[in-house]
Amino acid sequence: MKTVSQTATKVMAEVVTDLPQRRVGIIGGTFNPPHLGHLIMAQQVGDQLGLDEVRFMPDAQPPHVDEKKTIPAQDRANMVQRAIADNPLFKLETAELKRGGKSYTYDTMKALKAQHPDTQYYFIIGGDMVDYLHTWSRIDELVKLVTFVGIKRTGYPTTSQYPVIWVDAPLVDISSTQIRHKVSQGHTVRYLVPDAVAEYIKEHHLYETKPTN
Numbered sequence: 538m539k540t541v542s543q544t545a546t547k548v549m550a551e552v553v554t555d556l557p558q559r560r561v562g563i564i565g566g567t568f569n570p571p572h573l574g575h576l577i578m579a580q581q582v583g584d585q586l587g588l589d590e591v592r593f594m595p596d597a598q599p600p601h602v603d604e605k606k607t608i609p610a611q612d613r614a615n616m617v618q619r620a621i622a623d624n625p626l627f628k629l630e631t632a633e634l635k636r637g638g639k640s641y642t643y644d645t646m647k648a649l650k651a652q653h654p655d656t657q658y659y660f661i662i663g664g665d666m667v668d669y670l671h672t673w674s675r676i677d678e679l680v681k682l683v684t685f686v687g688i689k690r691t692g693y694p695t696t697s698q699y700p701v702i703w704v705d706a707p708l709v710d711i712s713s714t715q716i717r718h719k720v721s722q723g724h725t726v727r728y729l730v731p732d733a734v735a736e737y738i739k740e741h742h743l744y745e746t747k748p749t750n
């Protein structure tokens with residue numbers, strides 16, 4: 538005969554098992570600065586895959602670049618915060634900034650998954666990067682922790698030796714490099730970055746000297 542507490546435990550277990558899994562997209566990057574290309578891609582993936590949220594995750598140090606002339610992490614996080622402020626789907630993920638050091642995605646996702654085992658993570662990358670997944674740290678273990686989402690890009694293959702969900706999003710040829718260059722030349726970045734990011738760049742005199750990368 539079952540005791541009351543055994544029955545309660547079984548009911549609880551059923552309730553827990555029946556909870557819908559939280560589905561979270563993550564876009565990692567340097568966001569130096571964030572631009573409309575990032576926002577369009579995040580919104581398209583969030584919408585097409587029906588995600589509960591999409592997080593923008595600035596890295597502390599990009600894994601594959603020995604030394605990248607970047608600006609303080611706090612400025613990059615502030616700009617992301619301003620870029621996403623009016624969109625309830627978007628959140629800032631500070632895991633890599635808090636950890637510091639090289640931002641290997643495996644380390645980050647292992648930690649996030651340990652904190653939230655029931656969350657399903659979708660790691661969003663540009664289609665041009667999919668071809669390089671084999672160079673990522675512990676990629677064979679990483680693909681078990683996250684589902685990769687690739688944004689299709691003209692001229693790049695839409696096949697991979699790893700499981701990738703491909704999403705079609707309008708191609709917007711904007712890069713952070715281009716923004717830094719324009720600012721350093723005294724040109725406008727209006728409509729290339731959100732107004733709040735353009736204001737932040739101006740207020741903090743970012744990128745006013747010619748970038749080296």
Ligand SMILES: Nc1ncnc2c1ncn2[C@@H]1O[C@H](COP(=O)(O)OP(=O)(O)OP(=O)(O)O)[C@@H](O)[C@H]1O
Binds near residue numbers: 565568
């Ligand atoms: N215009 C864009 N459209 C779609 N995806 C983009 C675009 N620009 C960057 N991405 C993707 O966003 C993620 C973060 O990019 P990152 O912060 O390095 O920006 P970036 O513009 O590529 O920067 P940089 O020019 O400094 O290399 C990467 O997965 C990258 O492939």
Ligand SMILES: O=C(O)c1ccc[n+]([C@@H]2O[C@H](COP(=O)([O-])O)[C@@H](O)[C@H]2O)c1
Binds near residue numbers: 566567596641674
């Ligand atoms: O973990 C790795 O080995 C690895 C190698 C290359 C890129 N990444 C991640 O991919 C994201 C986009 O990288 P990037 O260089 O285009 O800014 C960012 O979150 C990086 O940490 C991760």
